[in-house]
Amino acid sequence: MADYELVVAGGTVVTASDVFRADVGIAGGRIAAVGLDLKGDSRIEADGLLVMPGGVDSHCHIEQLRADGGADEETWVSGSTSALAGGTTSVITFSAQFKGRGILEPLAEYRRRASQAMVDYSFHQIIADASDEVIFKQIPEVAASGVRSLKVFLTYESSFIDDKQFLRVLAAARRNKMLVTVHCENYEAINWRTAALLAAGHVEPKYHAWSRPAMIEREATHRAIALAELVDTPIQVFHVSCPEVAAEITQAKARGLKVWGETCPQYFVLSASDMDRPGFEGAKFMCSPSPRDAAASAGLWDMVRMGTLDVVSSDHSGWGYNSPVGKRVHGTNAPFSDIPNGVPGLGSRLPILFSEGVGKGRIDLCQFVRLTSSNPAKLFGLSPRKGSITPGADADLVLWDPKKQVTITNETLQHVIDYTPYEGMEVTGWPVATIRRGEVAMRDGKVQAAPGSGRFLPRAPYALIEPAGRLPFGFDASAYEV
Numbered sequence: 453m454a455d456y457e458l459v460v461a462g463g464t465v466v467t468a469s470d471v472f473r474a475d476v477g478i479a480g481g482r483i484a485a486v487g488l489d490l491k492g493d494s495r496i497e498a499d500g501l502l503v504m505p506g507g508v509d510s511h512c513h514i515e516q517l518r519a520d521g522g523a524d525e526e527t528w529v530s531g532s533t534s535a536l537a538g539g540t541t542s543v544i545t546f547s548a549q550f551k552g553r554g555i556l557e558p559l560a561e562y563r564r565r566a567s568q569a570m571v572d573y574s575f576h577q578i579i580a581d582a583s584d585e586v587i588f589k590q591i592p593e594v595a596a597s598g599v600r601s602l603k604v605f606l607t608y609e610s611s612f613i614d615d616k617q618f619l620r621v622l623a624a625a626r627r628n629k630m631l632v633t634v635h636c637e638n639y640e641a642i643n644w645r646t647a648a649l650l651a652a653g654h655v656e657p658k659y660h661a662w663s664r665p666a667m668i669e670r671e672a673t674h675r676a677i678a679l680a681e682l683v684d685t686p687i688q689v690f691h692v693s694c695p696e697v698a699a700e701i702t703q704a705k706a707r708g709l710k711v712w713g714e715t716c717p718q719y720f721v722l723s724a725s726d727m728d729r730p731g732f733e734g735a736k737f738m739c740s741p742s743p744r745d746a747a748a749s750a751g752l753w754d755m756v757r758m759g760t761l762d763v764v765s766s767d768h769s770g771w772g773y774n775s776p777v778g779k780r781v782h783g784t785n786a787p788f789s790d791i792p793n794g795v796p797g798l799g800s801r802l803p804i805l806f807s808e809g810v811g812k813g814r815i816d817l818c819q820f821v822r823l824t825s826s827n828p829a830k831l832f833g834l835s836p837r838k839g840s841i842t843p844g845a846d847a848d849l850v851l852w853d854p855k856k857q858v859t860i861t862n863e864t865l866q867h868v869i870d871y872t873p874y875e876g877m878e879v880t881g882w883p884v885a886t887i888r889r890g891e892v893a894m895r896d897g898k899v900q901a902a903p904g905s906g907r908f909l910p911r912a913p914y915a916l917i918e919p920a921g922r923l924p925f926g927f928d929a930s931a932y933e934v
């Protein structure tokens with residue numbers, strides 16, 4: 453009998469720190485050895501391929517419930533299919549709270565729906581209503597169930613929380629050893645500008661960007677960091693769109709604060725001008741924060757290289773273009789303020805970052821692995837089980853052809869959303885096989901995992917997100933029920 457059930461042989465292994473030729477031996481769904489001349493019951497030839505940890509997409513919206521009773525079109529089966537097709541093996545999605553309601557029932561419903569997943573998964577619990585019941589009773593239960601991150605929105609009518617509620621969430625996170633992720637845009641400023649734009653008759657999709665220029669994101673980011681510093685709670689700033697916002701994070705890190713930054717492929721390759729396409733077409737590119745311009749994208753790459761931005765996730769969001777419950781839910785003449793925000797990106801995340809980043813010499817292979825897999829795994833408490841190629845880790849691998857040229861079409865991405873904002877984009881580098889816990893889940897574009905084969909990833913407390921221990925005047929206000 454061979455030593456391993458499966459050997460991935462002769463590839464170039466890429467980890468967060470090294471690039472080297474080796475075989476990877478797999479047994480019991482885990483990596484059992486990384487070495488030379490390993491013998492397995494079966495074997496995958498990886499000559500000429502890169503062997504990298506499976507992608508960890510720590511921010512994507514799958515089958516998210518909507519306030520009107522519906523759910524995202526992207527189901528766990530279609531979303532998992534797209535993720536695996538694009539080399540991603542683990543995701544963190546959202547459990548949404550609606551104002552006036554609790555968080556335990558929705559989380560149970562998300563857990564039920566995710567039982568169809570084909571990738572491994574966890575959740576960020578959205579807090580849209582920081583009531584006493586939620587803050588003092590339900591958040592501790594959510595943390596104990598293994599969900600160790602919260603998400604708050606500083607904008608959006610349905611989910612916005614004010615500074616007082618935000619402070620209560622930060623304090624609850626500190627008490628319960630959780631990380632807070634933040635959507636940073638100024639709610640009042642967006643509403644004020646939107647009202648003025650609509651009064652001026654500026655209703656087309658391109659005015660979405662006008663309603664929320666960069667300083668609206670920068671202000672909210674600055675505020676989020678200051679309030680997190682006040683409570684001494686670690687945060688991750690989601691979907692940073694431009695370097696002046698990232699600079700707030702640079703300064704926070706330089707002061708020794710535990711503040712991390714995430715960006716997404718759309719901020720590297722889309723711009724506000726994409727929303728200025730004829731008719732309703734611009735809606736395809738509408739997401740928040742708004743994509744900016746070429747200079748902002750160039751500046752974001754600098755921020756990635758400096759280490760300010762640690763994670764590149766997809767922020768995959770489930771709104772179809774032609775679907776009656778998608779972008780045109782309020783009709784194709786709807787003002788920009790009534791068009792749902794978000795772009796799909798589960799399957800295109802790795803190819804775009806590889807082609808634009810590694811292929812164009814902006815980042816190296818290890819940086820690619822860190823941004824797309826190792827860093828999100830570490831930051832969200834999934835490491836070393838996920839995000840590394842090391843004995844004992846889950847055998848989640850993507851076998852990558854660095855030379856393969858592909859023209860992205862919606863079909864290549866295999867999501868249920870009926871469009872991609874990247875239609876026609878040429879990329880070099882593509883996943884040819886995805887292995888999830890030792891099983892070949894995708895080969896040559898054919899996804900072969902069974903619905904329900906994904907597993908929930910409970911997350912225990914972990915050192916990285918322990919408070920920095922720097923409380924103003926040494927007084928811990930989070931210890932009081934206020």
Ligand code: DUC
Pocket residue numbers: 513635738739740741767769793794795
């Ligand atoms: N912005 C978000 O905050 N979430 C989903 C999509 C988007 O554009």
Ligand code: ZN
Pocket residue numbers: 634635690691740
């Ligand atoms: Zn957001």
Ligand code: ZN
Pocket residue numbers: 511513767
């Ligand atoms: Zn999002």
